[in-house]
Amino acid sequence: xxxxxxxxxxxxxxxxxxAELATSLGLLxxxxxxxxxxxxxxxxxxxxxxxxxxxxxxxxxxxLVLGILKSNLARPKxxxxxxxxxxxxxxxxxxxxxxxxxxxxxISFEIPESMLVERLTQRWSCPACGTVYNLxxxxxxxxxxxxxxxxxxxxxxxxxxxxVRTRLKVYHDQTxxxxxxxxxxxxxxxxxxxxxxxxxxxxxxxxxGLAGSSAVPSAAASPTQGL
Ligand code: AP5
Numbered sequence: 001x002x003x004x005x006x007x008x009x010x011x012x013x014x015x016x017x018x019a020e021l022a023t024s025l026g027l028l029x030x031x032x033x034x035x036x037x038x039x040x041x042x043x044x045x046x047x048x049x050x051x052x053x054x055x056x057x058x059x060x061x062x063x064l065v066l067g068i069l070k071s072n073l074a075r076p077k078x079x080x081x082x083x084x085x086x087x088x089x090x091x092x093x094x095x096x097x098x099x100x101x102x103x104x105x106x107i108s109f110e111i112p113e114s115m116l117v118e119r120l121t122q123r124w125s126c127p128a129c130g131t132v133y134n135l136x137x138x139x140x141x142x143x144x145x146x147x148x149x150x151x152x153x154x155x156x157x158x159x160x161x162x163x164v165r166t167r168l169k170v171y172h173d174q175t176x177x178x179x180x181x182x183x184x185x186x187x188x189x190x191x192x193x194x195x196x197x198x199x200x201x202x203x204x205x206x207x208x209g210l211a212g213s214s215a216v217p218s219a220a221a222s223p224t225q226g227l
Contacts, residue, residue: 002027002081002208003102005088007178008109010167011116011123012193015132017109017204018085020197028075028082032089034130035068036060037156041127055157057166059174062092073101089175094182105208106182109193109200113168120164124153137196 002025006014015031022029036054039047046068050060059065069087072078084103088094097103122135126146133140133153141147158167182188189207193200205211 002083003104004081004083004208005097005103005106005182006083006085006109007106007175007182008193009111009113009116009171009175010164011119012109012111013119013197013200014085014109016197017201018083019132020201021204022083026080028072028077028080029085030069030072030078030082030087031085032065032069032087033085035072036065039068055163057158057163057170059089059170062090062096065089065093066096069097070100088178091177091181094178104187105189106178106187107204107207108179108182108188108190110190111193115194116168117161117164120159121161123159124155126151127154 004021004027006018008014015034018029018031021027033054036047036050040051040054041047046064050064053060065087069084073082084097088097118136119134122137123132124135124140124144125132126149128149128151129146131146131148132138133146140153144153145151146153157163179188191200191203191207
């Protein structure tokens, strides 16, 4: 069973690779960012609390994120394995995760910072199904519209330049220390996250011991299966 954590700066491609791998292996894809954005869109109490932190590019307080993570890991689908995309992001979150479930493999997405800003400014996504596009590297078939849902694509508020700068700083200050934490536990597997989506996917599969197996998506699964 795969119990994976994807670590990396904003725009490194964690969500893109997590969606593909989860679909291909039948894993639960848990993106805390996407769960929080859905809660904000529904205007739930948690969503309203989280929204102001997210818009500013700051981390949502640990206790709020831990609550949403725990309830999702308790879902039956998590028993087949899961990918945590964007969790943990602080040492207290990593320590709390140790108490909830064992994690074997932590993938660190390594990429020059100059590429991140380019990727984020070109990112648009579907508010209905969560599919992520990129105007430069993965444009929708019809400009401005989701290929699956036909919904008008949106640009995330936290992909504006000021919020991106804050997110990068927050990553370096609060999340990057987790690289040492998992390195010391012998669970860290860095991969080169530059290059196209297919090459990064091949490196990812090698890192988790699936070298040689092809990434054939299952027709039944959807990119938002875990959300
Ligand atoms: P979250 O949604 O997790 O954002 P993030 O970690 O900043 O990561 P991104 O979603 O921006 O990037 P990604 O690495 O997934 O890249 P993607 O695949 O989309 O979190 C958002 C906010 O929620 C946080 O700031 C915080 O406020 C809150 N939050 C979430 N989790 C939290 C936690 N645990 N604790 C506290 N707060 C939390 O790719 C980016 C673009 O590049 C796309 O357009 C894509 O198409 C394109 N692309 C991807 N791969 C490639 C490639 N190989 N080549 C070319 N283009 C590519």
